Amino acid sequence: MKLGFLGGGQLARMMALAAYPLNIKCAFLDPAKDACAGPLGNLFVAAYDDESALKQLGAWSDCVAFEFETVPAGVLKLIADQAPHYPSYEALLTTQDRLHEKKYFKKLGIETAPFEVVDCLSDFEGAAAKLGRPSILKSRRLGYDGKGQVMLRDDTNLSEALDAIGKVPAILEGFVNFDREVSIIAVRARDGETKFYPLVENIHQNGILHISTALNNDPFQCQAEEMVKSLLDDLDYVGVLVLELFLAGNKLYANEYAPRVHNSGHWTIEGAITSQFENHVRAVSGLPLGDTNMVSPCAMINLIGTLPDTSDILKIPGAHLHLYDKQPRPGRKIGHVTVCASTDSMLKQQVERVLELIK
Amino acid sequence: MKLGFLGGGQLARMMALAAYPLNIKCAFLDPAKDACAGPLGNLFVAAYDDESALKQLGAWSDCVAFEFETVPAGVLKLIADQAPHYPSYEALLTTQDRLHEKKYFKKLGIETAPFEVVDCLSDFEGAAAKLGRPSILKSRRLGYDGKGQVMLRDDTNLSEALDAIGKVPAILEGFVNFDREVSIIAVRARDGETKFYPLVENIHQNGILHISTALNNDPFQCQAEEMVKSLLDDLDYVGVLVLELFLAGNKLYANEYAPRVHNSGHWTIEGAITSQFENHVRAVSGLPLGDTNMVSPCAMINLIGTLPDTSDILKIPGAHLHLYDKQPRPGRKIGHVTVCASTDSMLKQQVERVLELIK
Numbered sequence: 268m269k270l271g272f273l274g275g276g277q278l279a280r281m282m283a284l285a286a287y288p289l290n291i292k293c294a295f296l297d298p299a300k301d302a303c304a305g306p307l308g309n310l311f312v313a314a315y316d317d318e319s320a321l322k323q324l325g326a327w328s329d330c331v332a333f334e335f336e337t338v339p340a341g342v343l344k345l346i347a348d349q350a351p352h353y354p355s356y357e358a359l360l361t362t363q364d365r366l367h368e369k370k371y372f373k374k375l376g377i378e379t380a381p382f383e384v385v386d387c388l389s390d391f392e393g394a395a396a397k398l399g400r401p402s403i404l405k406s407r408r409l410g411y412d413g414k415g416q417v418m419l420r421d422d423t424n425l426s427e428a429l430d431a432i433g434k435v436p437a438i439l440e441g442f443v444n445f446d447r448e449v450s451i452i453a454v455r456a457r458d459g460e461t462k463f464y465p466l467v468e469n470i471h472q473n474g475i476l477h478i479s480t481a482l483n484n485d486p487f488q489c490q491a492e493e494m495v496k497s498l499l500d501d502l503d504y505v506g507v508l509v510l511e512l513f514l515a516g517n518k519l520y521a522n523e524y525a526p527r528v529h530n531s532g533h534w535t536i537e538g539a540i541t542s543q544f545e546n547h548v549r550a551v552s553g554l555p556l557g558d559t560n561m562v563s564p565c566a567m568i569n570l571i572g573t574l575p576d577t578s579d580i581l582k583i584p585g586a587h588l589h590l591y592d593k594q595p596r597p598g599r600k601i602g603h604v605t606v607c608a609s610t611d612s613m614l615k616q617q618v619e620r621v622l623e624l625i626k
Numbered sequence: 627m628k629l630g631f632l633g634g635g636q637l638a639r640m641m642a643l644a645a646y647p648l649n650i651k652c653a654f655l656d657p658a659k660d661a662c663a664g665p666l667g668n669l670f671v672a673a674y675d676d677e678s679a680l681k682q683l684g685a686w687s688d689c690v691a692f693e694f695e696t697v698p699a700g701v702l703k704l705i706a707d708q709a710p711h712y713p714s715y716e717a718l719l720t721t722q723d724r725l726h727e728k729k730y731f732k733k734l735g736i737e738t739a740p741f742e743v744v745d746c747l748s749d750f751e752g753a754a755a756k757l758g759r760p761s762i763l764k765s766r767r768l769g770y771d772g773k774g775q776v777m778l779r780d781d782t783n784l785s786e787a788l789d790a791i792g793k794v795p796a797i798l799e800g801f802v803n804f805d806r807e808v809s810i811i812a813v814r815a816r817d818g819e820t821k822f823y824p825l826v827e828n829i830h831q832n833g834i835l836h837i838s839t840a841l842n843n844d845p846f847q848c849q850a851e852e853m854v855k856s857l858l859d860d861l862d863y864v865g866v867l868v869l870e871l872f873l874a875g876n877k878l879y880a881n882e883y884a885p886r887v888h889n890s891g892h893w894t895i896e897g898a899i900t901s902q903f904e905n906h907v908r909a910v911s912g913l914p915l916g917d918t919n920m921v922s923p924c925a926m927i928n929l930i931g932t933l934p935d936t937s938d939i940l941k942i943p944g945a946h947l948h949l950y951d952k953q954p955r956p957g958r959k960i961g962h963v964t965v966c967a968s969t970d971s972m973l974k975q976q977v978e979r980v981l982e983l984i985k
Binding site for chain 1: 639643646647648649651652665666667899908913914916917921922936937940941943944946947948949951961966
C-alpha cells in the first residue's frame with residue numbers, strides 16, 4: 268500500500284511514522300525541499316498546483332491524503348483522476364470558507380456563535396451594531412493560528428480592523444464568553460465505523476495552541492460526540508476530523524472543524540491506545556479503526572518559536588519529545604512534548620516542569 | 627544529529643521510527659537494495675565490508691550503531707576512523723564467539739550451563755562423555771534463531787551431528803532442564819546511567835522466538851538485573867544489551883547476550899513508557915535515558931513465515947501490528963503483534979485471539 272500526502276510538514280511526518288508499521292509506504296508533495304516529512308518517504312518538491320508533480324504523486328499513490336484543508340478544487344480534480352483521495356472534496360471545501368462552514372453547522376443544527384457577513388465597511392458597521400463588542404472579525408479564507416483575525420473592542424476603529432485583515436471578505440462573529448475551549452477528535456472508516464477520542468481542553472497563547480489536556484469522562488463528551496457525528500455522517504467522511512468547540516455555561520458552540528489530524532490530538536501518540544495519526548492512516552487506507560481510549564492521564568505542550576535543551580525535557584519522567592526538524596522562528600510550531608502520568612495531580616506537576624523549561 | 631546503522635533490517639527500521647521524533651536522521655548500510663529500513667533514511671547498498679561504502683556511511687554519520695553483532699573487526703576499525711560507534715569493539719567481539727562469551731560470563735561470576743570445547747570428533751567424544759545426554763552442540767560463531775545447533779539425544783550419532791553444523795569449531799553445552807526461558811533488557815548511557823526493563827518470559831518454536839510476555843514484579847528481576855549489570859559495567863557498555871537466561875529451580879543461567887535491541891523487547895514500543903528502540907537511540911546519541919517501566923500487561927507474538935489478514939489482527943482490541951515490509955518465507959520474521967490489556971487475564975485472551983489467526 269502506498270499513501271501520498273499533499274503537504275510534507277509535521278502532520279504528514281507523524282502520519283508517516285504511524286504508517287510504516289502497517290506496511291504503508293509514504294510520499295509527499297511539498298514546495299519546500301527541506302519539508303520535514305521528506306526523510307520519511309519520497310518527496311516531490313513542487314508547488315501544490317504543479318500539474319505534472321500532482322500527476323506524479325497520484326500515479327505513485329494507491330490513495331491520497333491531505334495535511335491541510337486549503338486544497339484548491341482544481342488540484343483535487345487532478346488527483347481524483349489518478350487515485351482515490353480522502354477526505355472528500357465536500358469536506359475540504361466547506362471548511363475553506365468560514366461563512367460556508369458556519370452556515371453548514373447551522374443547517375445540521377450545530378450551535379455556533381452568532382455571525383454576520385462582512386464584505387465591506389457598511390456591512391461591518393451593521394454587523395458591529397447587531398453583535399456588539401467584543402466581537403471578532405475573521406477573514407473567510409486562509410486563517411490559522413489566530414492569523415486573519417481582529418478582536419473588536421470598545422475602542423477599535425472598524426476601518427483599521429478591515430485594513431488589518433487586508434480588506435478580504437470576512438465575517439463578524441459574536442464573542443462567546445466561554446469557560447473552556449475544547450475539541451473533539453473523531454475518526455470514521457470507509458464503512459462508516461466511527462470512534463471518538465476523549466474530549467480535549469485547549470489553552471491558547473497569542474492565538475496559537477499552547478496546551479492540550481485529555482479529559483477523562485467529561486460530562487460534555489456525549490454532547491460533543493453527537494455534534495461531530497452529525498458532521499461525519501452528513502459528509503460521509505473518511506479519516507480523522509476535529510471539531511473545535513467553546514463551552515459556555517452548559518452549552519457547546521462549534522467554532523470550526525479541521526478535516527485532518529489536529530494539533531489538539533498530538534497527545535494520542537502516547538496517551539491513547541491508537542493515535543490519531545494511525546487511525547487517520549487506517550481509515551483512509553480502508554483498514555479497521557483502532558481503540559481510541561486513553562491509556563493514562565495525558566497532556567501535550569507545544570514547543571513554539573525556540574527549542575529548550577533536549578536533555579532537560581528527556582529527563583522529566585513520562586515526558587515524550589517530538590521534534591519536527593524545522594528551523595526555529597517566532598510563532599512557529601517546531602515540536603511538542605507529551606506528558607503521561609499515573610494520576611491527574613502527577614500530570615499537573617510534570618506539565619509544570621515542562622512549562623518551566625520553555626518559559 | 628545523524629545516526630548511521632550497519633544493517634537495514636527490521637531492527638534498524640524500528641530504531642529509525644524511534645529516532646525521528648528526537649530530530650535524529652538515519653542512514654543504513656545494507657547489501658540488499660530492498661532493505662526494509664531503506665524508505666526511512668539514506669540507504670547505502672553495499673557489502674558490509676565494502677570499504678568505500680563504510681567510509682561514506684562514516685562520513686555521513688555523527689555516530690554509528692549496529693543492527694547485528696557479527697561485525698568484522700576490520701569493519702569496526704574503518705568506521706572508528708570516521709565516527710564514534712556504540713557499542714564498543716569489545717562488546718561486539720565477545721559475543722561473536724560462544725566460547726569466549728561463556729568464558730567471559732564465567733570470569734564475571736555469571737552462572738552458565740556447563741560447556742566443553744569441540745574442535746574435532748575426539749573432543750566431541752570426550753565432551754559428550756563428560757556432559758552426558760541430552761546436551762547441545764553449538765557452532766561457536768554465526769548461530770541465530772536455532773541455526774548451527776544440534777540437540778544430542780540418546781541415539782544421536784556424533785559424527786553426523788558434527789557434519790550437520792558443517793564441522794566448524796563448536797562447543798558442547800550441558801542441557802539445562804529449565805522451567806522458563808527469560809531475558810533481561812537493560813540500557814546504559816554514555817555517562818553510566820543504567821535502567822532495566824521488566825523481565826520477559828520467552829517461548830520458542832522450532833528454535834525461533836514465538837511469544838514474549840513482560841513479567842511484572844517477577845521475583846527473579848533483581849537477580850537478573852545484577853547479572854546484566856556486571857556485564858554492562860565491565861564492558862563500559864553504551865546502548866541496549868539483552869541477556870538471555872534459563873530459569874531452573876531457583877537459579878538463573880546465562881545463555882547468551884545480544885549487544886543490541888532484541889526481539890524479546892519489541893513489546894516495549896507500546897508496553898513500556900520508553901521503548902528499547904528509543905532508549906538505544908538515546909544512549910548512543912548521548913541523551914538521557916527514558917523510563918523503562920511497564921504501561922500495562924503486555925505480550926508480543928512474532929509473525930513468522932506467512933502473514934495473516936491485516937484487518938483481522940487490527941480488529942483485536944489493544945493489538946498493535948508491526949509489519950517489516952519483508953517478503954514472506956518459511957522461518958522468516960516478517961512482523962510482530964503487540965497486545966496490551968488492562969489485566970493479565972484479558973491479556974491472555976487477546977493473545978489467544980492473535981494465535982488463532984496465525985496458526
